[in-house]
Amino acid sequence: MTRFRWCATVAALALVTGCSGADDAAPPAPASGRFVATYEPATTDATRAEEKVLRDNRVLEDFAESMTEYVRIPRDVRVVAKECGEANAFYLPDEHAIHYCYELSAAERLLFAKDGTAGEALDGEVYNSAVGTLYHEAGHVLIGELDLKITGREEDVADQLAAYVLTSADEFKDILLTVAKSYQLSAAEVTDLDELPFYDTHSLDPQRSVNFLCYLYGSDEKRFEQLVAEGSLPAERAESCGEEYTQLVGGWESLLAPHVK
Template structure:
C-alpha cells in the first residue's frame, strides 16, 4: 500500500477542466446515503442569491474531481463533501460531522477579487482557487483522521502543503491552478484583507500571512519542477536564495504527507 501511495505521489497526471458553468442548478442531495469510506460529494439547494454560484461549482466539477483525486490515494473513514450556501462563513472542515463544506458564496467572492484585478472573465481563476480550497480542507480532514496533534498554525500550514501536493500531482494543469491560488493570496494581501478568502472570519489569525502562503506555494512549485517553473525565481515572492532550498522543502513536505497517508491506508486495510 505504501509503495502504491508513493507511486501516486510521484506520478503527474493532468486534470480535466470540467464542463461549462451553464450546468443546471444542483438538486438537494441531502437524502443520498454516503459511502462508508472515502470522500463523497453532494449538494444542498442554494439560497436564491447563490443559484448562479451553485451552478458554477457543479458545472466545473471542482468537488467531484477533487474527491476522485483524494480517493485515488486512500480510502479511510467516510468524509462528506457538501456544496452549500454559507452566508459568508467561508468553506471549512467540520471535524465533528467529518464534513467539508464548500460555499457557493465563495464563488462570488473570488470572482470579485480577480475581476477587480482586471481578469475578465475569471472562470478559470475561480475554479482554480476553489480546487485549492477543497484540497486545503481535505488536508484538515486527514489531520483529523490521523489524530495528529498539531497546533493551529502547524495544522493550517500542513493543510496548505496538502493542497500544493495534490495540485502539483495533477501535472502542468495543476501547477497552473497552484499559480492562480498563489496569485489569489497576493491579491488578497494587496487588498488589505487580514484573513484568507474562503476561510471563516473567526479563524483567520491561525493562518500564515497571505504573502507567506503565496511564497510557499511557489516554492513547492519550483522545487517540484525547476525546469517548468524557472520563471518564478527572482520575483518578489521567491528570492533566488530561497529558491535554492525549494527542492529540499518540496521533498520534505511530500515525504511527510506520504508517510501520513500510508498510515491512514494501513489503518483502513
C-alpha cells in the same frame, strides 16, 4: 507508493481525464469510507451563479471521487457546497464534513475580476481556487479522520497537503499558481500593516502565497524559474525550495503510507 491520481471529468476546463467518470458502471462498494459530494441549493443571484459553475464543472464530484480512490478513511466524509453567510470553507470534525461556501467562490471571482481577469479565464481562476481550497480542507480531513500526528501548525500542514497533491502531476500545477495568486491579490488589499492578523492560526496571506510558489519552484525549478526572475519568489527563499519541497513530499508520503489504496 501510489501518488495521487486526479479524477477530472471537467469539460470546458479539462485538465486530464481519468477514474470512473459519470457514465461508467458503478464501482464495487469499497471496504472503507467515501467522500460524498452534495450541493445545497443557493438562494441569491450571486450564489446561484457560483453553484452553477461548481455543478457544471463537477468540482465537488471530481474532488470526492479522487480522494475516495486515493485514501482509505474510516467513515464517510460529506463534501457540501452551500451558502454559509460568509466567504469561507471549513472541515467540521464532529460532523465528518467539509463545507465549501458559495460566497467564497463569489469573493474569489470579485478578487480576480478586480485584477482584470474576465470571461472564461475568470471562471478558470474561480474553478482553480475552489479546487485549491478543497485540497487544503482535505489536509484537515486527513489529519482529523486518520488522527495523523503533526507538529507544525495545522493550517500550514493543510496547505502543504494541497501543495503535495497539486504538484503530483504537471497539469495540476496551474491550480497552485492560481491559489498563490489569490493570496497575493488578497494581501495587496491590506494597506495598513496593523491590520495583519499575525496572531491567527493561518500564516499571513503573503506568506501563504510565497510558500505555494516555493513548493512549485521546488517541484520543477526549470518550469518555474520565471517566478524567481520576476521577483514574486525572492531568490533568497528560492535557494531552499528544493529541499523544502522534498521534505514536504517525504512527510506526506510517510504520513499517508498506511492509508493509501
